[in-house]
Amino acid sequence: MTDSAEWTDVRPGRPADLPAVLALLDDAVGWLTSHGRSGQWGTSPLSASPRVRALISRVAACGGLHLAVQHTRVVGALGFGSPPAYADPAREPELYIMLLVTDRELAGQGIGARLLAHAQATAARAGRALLRVDCYAGGDGALVRYYESQGFVPTQRFAMAQPSGDPWRGQVLSRRIPLGKG
Known part of the structure; x- marks a missing residue:
């Protein structure tokens, strides 16, 4: 793995960035589907979902969207929200990650890790010692293992009913954030 952190900046996202974020999500759906992992986000482009479009627009409008950029190209997105x-x-103030997606062409270059480091720094600046995220826990469990490799600990499993009858299995994970004394 190459660390892209030295060439990837993280900047605040804006509502005008919605098309770039949706393109990342659609590419991720295509990649997941081509690798037999359609259980995570399905097979349809997420850009066609009014719910997804509204969610990302809301996150951007509230200042919770952050983008990894290489020059002017958006290569990752991170979103915070309720x-x-x-x-x-949570039993304490937290920062909740509701979106993390990276450019599949640049997989393995540390963009996700860079965005998660940004999330940790954002939580610390806000005085929040708890960072949480949830993810797909079905299939081979690779996504849960990824978050564990980034310092997160599984805390709660859940299942959501789906029209297909098979539940969508998920995992909430948390990470403690050291807060400075100053």
Whole structure:
């Protein structure tokens, strides 16, 4: 793996960045589907979902969208927001990651790790010692293992009913953030 952190900047996202984020999501759906992993986000482009479009627009409008960029090219997106209803309530102030996606052409170059480091720094600046995320826990569990490799600990498993009858299995993970004394 090459670390792209030295050439990837993270900047605040804006509502005008919606097409770039949707393109990343659509590419990820295509990649997942081509690798037999359609259980995570399905097979349809997420850009066609009014719910996804509204969610990302809302995150951007509230200042929770952050983009990894290489020069002017968006190569990753990170979004913060309120935890979903299926996540157990936190017992302390937290920062909740509701979106993390990277350019599949640059997989393995550390973009996701760079965005997660940005999330940790954002949480620390906000005085929040808890960072949480949820992800797909079905299939071979690779996504859960990725978050574990980034210092997250599984805390809560959940399942959501799907029209197909098979539940969508998920995992909430958390990471403790050291807060400075200053």
